Amino acid sequence: MIQFSHVTVNYGYVPGALKDINLQLRDGDFTLILGPTGSGKSTLLRLIYMDILPSGGVVKVGKWSSYRITPRQINLLRRNIGVVFQDFKLIENMSVFDNVSLPLVIEGYRRKYVKRVVNTLLDEVGLLHCGDQRASTLSLGEKQRVAIARAMTRNPFIVIADEPTGNLDREASENVLSLLQRIHGNGTSVLMATHDYELIKDTPYKRIYMENGQVLPPDRTMNIGKQRIRLLTKQE
Amino acid sequence: MKFLFVLRQTFNNLWRERTPVLATILTIFIALTILIALFELSWVLYNQLYELKRNLVVEVYLKPSVPADEAEQVREKLKAYRTIERIRYISKATAADIFEEEFGENIMDILDENPLPTSFEIRLKSSFNHPEYLSVFKKQVEAMPEVDEVHYRHSVIEKLENVTEAVVMAGIFILIILVLAMNLLIRNTIKLSVYARQRQIMIMKILGSGNLLIRMPFILEGAFEGLVGGIFSAAGLIVAHRFLASTFPLLNFPARVYQLLWINTVILGIVIGLLTSAASTGHFINKVYSKK
Numbered sequence: 001m002i003q004f005s006h007v008t009v010n011y012g013y014v015p016g017a018l019k020d021i022n023l024q025l026r027d028g029d030f031t032l033i034l035g036p037t038g039s040g041k042s043t044l045l046r047l048i049y050m051d052i053l054p055s056g057g058v059v060k061v062g063k064w065s066s067y068r069i070t071p072r073q074i075n076l077l078r079r080n081i082g083v084v085f086q087d088f089k090l091i092e093n094m095s096v097f098d099n100v101s102l103p104l105v106i107e108g109y110r111r112k113y114v115k116r117v118v119n120t121l122l123d124e125v126g127l128l129h130c131g132d133q134r135a136s137t138l139s140l141g142e143k144q145r146v147a148i149a150r151a152m153t154r155n156p157f158i159v160i161a162d163e164p165t166g167n168l169d170r171e172a173s174e175n176v177l178s179l180l181q182r183i184h185g186n187g188t189s190v191l192m193a194t195h196d197y198e199l200i201k202d203t204p205y206k207r208i209y210m211e212n213g214q215v216l217p218p219d220r221t222m223n224i225g226k227q228r229i230r231l232l233t234k235q236e
Numbered sequence: 237m238k239f240l241f242v243l244r245q246t247f248n249n250l251w252r253e254r255t256p257v258l259a260t261i262l263t264i265f266i267a268l269t270i271l272i273a274l275f276e277l278s279w280v281l282y283n284q285l286y287e288l289k290r291n292l293v294v295e296v297y298l299k300p301s302v303p304a305d306e307a308e309q310v311r312e313k314l315k316a317y318r319t320i321e322r323i324r325y326i327s328k329a330t331a332a333d334i335f336e337e338e339f340g341e342n343i344m345d346i347l348d349e350n351p352l353p354t355s356f357e358i359r360l361k362s363s364f365n366h367p368e369y370l371s372v373f374k375k376q377v378e379a380m381p382e383v384d385e386v387h388y389r390h391s392v393i394e395k396l397e398n399v400t401e402a403v404v405m406a407g408i409f410i411l412i413i414l415v416l417a418m419n420l421l422i423r424n425t426i427k428l429s430v431y432a433r434q435r436q437i438m439i440m441k442i443l444g445s446g447n448l449l450i451r452m453p454f455i456l457e458g459a460f461e462g463l464v465g466g467i468f469s470a471a472g473l474i475v476a477h478r479f480l481a482s483t484f485p486l487l488n489f490p491a492r493v494y495q496l497l498w499i500n501t502v503i504l505g506i507v508i509g510l511l512t513s514a515a516s517t518g519h520f521i522n523k524v525y526s527k528k
């Protein structure tokens with residue numbers, strides 16, 4: 001379970017990237033975070049893998065709390081979370097295999113085990129034949145699938161995806177979404193921030209609508225959220 | 237897998253920054269060679285000095301009028317000095333024998349009587365063979381009524397001592413400069429590598445990597461530079477000795493000293509590389525973190 005209590009975030013002296021966020025995410029849910037640019041979606045996600053710590057309030061992720069967490073514990077926490085980004089965050093001059101194996105190497109797993117896990121995952125995202133290729137040679141859609149495979153290596157309890165389809169075309173986006181849906185189907189929580197309303201408009205998942213560093217109240221989220229979604233989609 | 241990863245990263249770093257890495261290795265090589273050469277020079281000088289001091293003889297000449305039994309009393313008085321290692325009594329007759337041995341003529345044949353005084357040849361304990369004590373000792377002994385003169389040849393030792401001191405001081409000075417230069421260049425390659433891997437460092441951090449794993453390739457990079465510089469330097473020294481030993485027999489160290497010398501050269505290289513990179517890697521990585 002992930003819990004935000006009265007969380008505020010100020011970047012340096014710029015206040016109010018997030019203002020008094022109260023939020024609970026249940027294990028096993030697929031949750032969408034929607035909102036205009038600059039509304040604080042990425043900031044919210046970064047709090048979960050503790051890339052930043054809240055300026056006020058507490059973030060609880062599983063057994064860890066932002067209130068009292070050591071750098072070592074943050075590393076442990078991150079090993080239980082899969083992260084996927086708009087810009088993939090792959091190491092471009094490394095092979096696809098090495099990119100996916102990185103989380104396991106970090107934890108010191110043995111070669112044999114690493115090979116087995118990485119090849120299974122590459123197979124699942126349909127890129128087993130690309131293992132020896134450099135990451136830089138892949139298409140954008142393929143890169144994101146590699147990133148998803150990497151996120152899954154340690155069997156995380158949650159996958160956090162920050163605009164995973166932001167750089168992708170329609171087909172690749174749908175591919176990524178269906179991969180995330182499959183991951184969710186296997187019992188992993190998925191938390192996805194997105195701008196791509198078209199992509200998610202028919203999905204049944206819980207939506208969190210953000211604006212101006214705040215989460216809109218739950219009872220109005222659906223309505224207002226849906227209205228705005230329609231509005232924005234038309235504009236695009 | 238972790239170990240392999242670190243090694244691969246290390247050698248990737250070294251290869252990517254090969255030009256500055258080469259310059260660094262070259263500097264370490266030159267610096268270590270100069271350092272060891274200076275060390276050898278001081279070693280030789282110290283050895284020479286030690287030999288000279290060990291063989292230093294203080295001669296105490298008694299007045300010609302002093303008879304043999306009184307000479308025995310002087311000997312007793314001298315024996316009271318804790319600083320004396322050995323006393324050799326040279327009677328008038330022995331002195332004449334020595335004279336004959338050195339000059340090939342009997343002094344009695346030249347002069348009618350033996351004018352050579354009774355004397356003592358004294359060796360001081362080696363730690364007292366320095367000019368300050370010697371002059372005190374000379375004054376004290378010359379104050380004895382039976383003693384005519386105390387004589388020693390110390391000027392050579394003094395000169396050599398000055399030279400040795402100058403060499404050691406110059407060595408320390410050069411050492412400081414060289415260590416600074418090595419430091420600067422090693423830091424530079426680490427910096428280049430860390431900046432080239434900024435993105436990777438951030439990614440590994442997000443994936444929950446510990447600091448040690450992130451730093452290790454850079455630390456090993458410095459150690460490797462030191463190691464190779466050290467090996468070159470050791471090889472250079474061995475070759476140089478082959479050529480020099482025949483010309484300068486003083487540089488003919490025992491085999492064991494040789495071995496110690498080149499092993500220590502390599503170790504010194506590694507230690508300098510390792511310490512420098514270990515000390516600077518964290519600094520540069522923190523700079524990368526704070527930039528995000």
Ligand SMILES: Nc1ncnc2c1ncn2[C@@H]1O[C@H](COP(=O)(O)OP(=O)(O)OP(=O)(O)O)[C@@H](O)[C@H]1O
Pocket residue numbers: 011012014017035036037038039040041042043044528
């Ligand atoms: N590193 C930073 N330093 C200063 N301000 C920041 C930083 N990151 C984000 N902000 C500010 O915090 C606010 C929230 O940013 P955030 O990136 O969370 O928004 P977002 O909803 O993810 O936007 P987008 O859809 O464009 O990704 C914005 O006003 C942004 O300018």
Ligand SMILES: [Mg+2]
Pocket residue numbers: 041042043162163
């Ligand atoms: Mg964002």
